[in-house]
Amino acid sequence: MTTPPSAGSSSDHPPPLDATPARALGDFIRAHRERLSPQAVGLPPGPRRRTPGLRREEVAQLCGVSPTWYTWIEQGRPVSASADALARIAVALQLSRAERAYLFELAAQRDPAEPDPTAADAPATLLETVQLVNAPAYVLDRQWNALAWNGRAADLFVGWLDGTHDRNLLRYTFTEPAARELIVDWEIRARRLAAEFRADSIRHLSDAPTRGLIDSLAAASDAFARFWASQDVGGREGGRREFNHPREGRVVYDQITFKPAHREDLKLVVLVRE
Structure with a gap:
């Protein structure tokens, strides 16, 4: 997972938007964030919200990642996302099995929950x-x-x-x-x-x-x-x-x-x- 640069560094400018599968990945994650209520993840509803569903900062907190990094992923910016980080996003957004598989396909990553492809022995x-x-x-x-x-x-x-x-x-x-x-x-x-x-x-x-x-x-x-x-x-x-x-x-x-x-x-x- 790429860690966002710290404030005041020479790399403060975010990467440019990229009209690639990264955009599709960001659109998919954002759509599922917006349909998930705070109550569904054990958070108080809080004051009036301007956007539907969870805030980006709330999802980042649930995933244990930087809010800036999560925002860039959702915006479709070309930042790397490890399989572990994607797995935490899938759990935080309460994705179904099919939705989780789709998430990993969009990111071109192998789901760590999948069986090892080298494990040839069946039970x-x-x-x-x-x-x-x-x-x-x-x-x-x-x-x-x-x-x-x-x-x-x-x-x-x-x-x-x-x-x-x-x-x-x-x-x-x-x-x-x-x-x-x-x-x-x-x-x-x-x-x-x-x-x-x-x-x-x-x-x-x-x-x-x-x-x-x-x-x-x-x-x-x-x-x-x-x-x-x-x-x-x-x-x-x-x-x-x-x-x-x-x-x-x-x-x-x-x-x-x-x-x-x-x-x-x-x-x-x-x-x-x-």
Whole structure:
């Protein structure tokens, strides 16, 4: 975090305004400051206020930062903001999980509350959970590789979780002919899957494994390249999933996805048969 110069120094003049993402960051922070009441953070309402919400000085006090530095950040001036300072701002402004993620994206910083991207080991209890579920269940990592699955999932996902196939859900969907046969309304589901992965991967698009996966899929699948280029973004949704199973015929499931509290880069997916 950059400390503002002291009064009377030769650097008293603030940095010039910059019409860059810094401005978007400042606008976002200011909007959330203005919608937060003093009572919501345990402060007395005090005398009549000229501006809505909290004052800048109050937020700075809550964050433990200089009022001048906070003002410059809000004004979109080109001053640096550490991940720790951003985390304190997120807490002070009572941002939701999605708002906090957006804040860090605007600042091009990694949220210190996120799991370590180098932590490759999934919790053993999570991997063991799939064996306790009496329905198709599997665990995905941040590139959507299957880390664990049960027998029912292997029986359902022909060409993916059975045998010795590539365990990546996206590669299976877009490059395996068996997926087009299995998944009902493949075009719709595949487009949706690409949009969900775009939303899910935004925080680690610069990671080499994620970038490599996207590039290889775009080269191997015209459909993926087209869907990815569309810039569609969609949250991971559950709901009805239909399959044309080679042995069981048409089967219908209701899909639900869970994220562990401390490893939100992982997903436990369960399909309950209707």
